[in-house]
Amino acid sequence: MTLSERNVFFKIGIFFCAAVILLLLAASFMVVPSYSEIEENARRPNYVFQVITGRIMGNNYYAVHTALILAALYSFAGMLLIHSFFERTPTPEILYIAFFTISFSLEALRLFLPLQLLLNFPSFYLRISARVLLFARFFGLFSLFTAGLCASGLDVQNTRISILIITIATLLITLGVPIDAHLWDTGFNLINGYTSIYRWTEILVFITTMISFLVASKVRGSKEYIFVAIGVMLALIGRNILQGTDNWLGAIQGIAFLSFGTWFLCSKVHKIHLWL
Secondary structure (H helix, E strand, O other), X not given: OOHHHHHHXXXXXXXXXXXXXXXXXXXXXXXXXXXXXXXXOOOOOOOHHHHHHHHHOOOOHHHHHHHHHHHHHHHHHHHHHHHHHHOOOOOOOHHHHHHHHHHHHXXXXXXXXXXXXXXXXXXXXXXXXXXXXXXXXXXXXXXXXXXXXXXXXXXXXXXXXXXXXXXXXXXXXXXXXXXXEEEEOOOOOXXXXXXXXXXXXXXXXXXXXXXXXXXXXXXXXXOHHHHHHHHHHHHHHXXXXXXXXXXXXXXXXXXXXXXXXXXXXXXXXXXXXXXX
């Protein structure tokens, strides 16, 4: 992929994220007034950091809605940041970091659940939205992993083939998973099967991504990649919190970790390639 083609993708991503924000705001007028009427669901999210914040605070649907808007704003601001930093800088790993950033805009699909409770449309659409959301989450995660492979020197220069491999791997994960459209948690996440397997997959990808950037520090002879690894760690912690939170504390923590981590890793990657 040429530099101009990559920049076109960045611009498309910015417009896509802006469109999602507008749709979210429009949907807010419908769903927010109904939150006080939604029956309480006993099941709370079981994400790693949610276990901590969930014990401190009770669930709040307004906090979940705010977290979804923050995720969309993060995608929009993140793409603006990436386009500004790397418009003229040929950086192989930044395209995959952009995929990771854009994937958060699809967290808006979680609003299908309160919309279904409000409008009572067929649960089939809930399952479709849940699969698309699951695809976006793992595609973003695998993209960040590929960025680490790029940084560590593995030959993934054929961008189209790399994207195809990521897409196929993600489809294999998301298409066969059973999803119960009648069972959801207080973070507006539908419950899917094989949850423990997916959690371990996320942990494995998290660890290997960190290792890849640390290896890049050794291979490239640049200590800046150690800081990139720290940024990746912070961003992935924020990802876990924001995707699984059902309270105000989690929403604030999630967007703070995710935003700072992304800015930190992008600034360090830009600094590395600025001097190449």
